[in-house]
Amino acid sequence: MSFYFANMKSMKYILFLVVSFTSSFCRGESVDLSEYITPQAFNGQVRAVYGYIVLNKELIEDTVSIIEYNNGLITDDFYELLTPAGMKEFSESKKMVQRSSSRRAFTVEKDVIIVAGYNENEQYKYGYSIPRTVELDKLYEDKSVGTIVAPLPTFNRNIKISDMFKLTVREGKNCLLHTRIEEEDNKNSQRKDRNDYLYCKPYGFVLHTIYEKDGRVVDYMKLRKMEEL
16 A cells, blocks of 8 residues: 555656656747847947948948837937949948937836937827747737837737747857738738848847848848947
């Protein structure tokens, strides 16, 4: 009888371990977004220079965004570098012309990241919060997540949104890949867009890729340089 109970205890213990392992596996691994989407290097003071694809090389020689992370404040200034023909076409006296400017402030709290923004060109303010912790490989379809660069687009209720986060390695850096798929189907338009946002430790946002329905890349923004201020 004692042998029977001993075996029963052993079986219960093994079953407990299996259930515990299965439960933890099903819950999935979670990550702290603040480790990826906010700068950790250089005491939070970082400058990034991004480039975009240029479609009209005759008028626009290059495009560039200069983004500075400085103790919770993000400044984003977008410039076009015009060719001589472009300067004449757009009636500009300078080769490097600023086209837009925006400011974002973020505060990292225990459970959420709060973002407040201001677009100087269009004169509007906005604010939102995102959860600080997200699960990996989970399909979020309830419009509950976002990031500093890709906020939750709650302004349009007709758009179906799904978000997923995965860990990956890019150029030797540990990165977080945020994939967002947006589907819109109404009387005036029908579209399905995929956007990938790649964030790498400890430098913040480094790559944004936009795809068309057939998988063709239609636009991208790639890190050129990031340095200490």
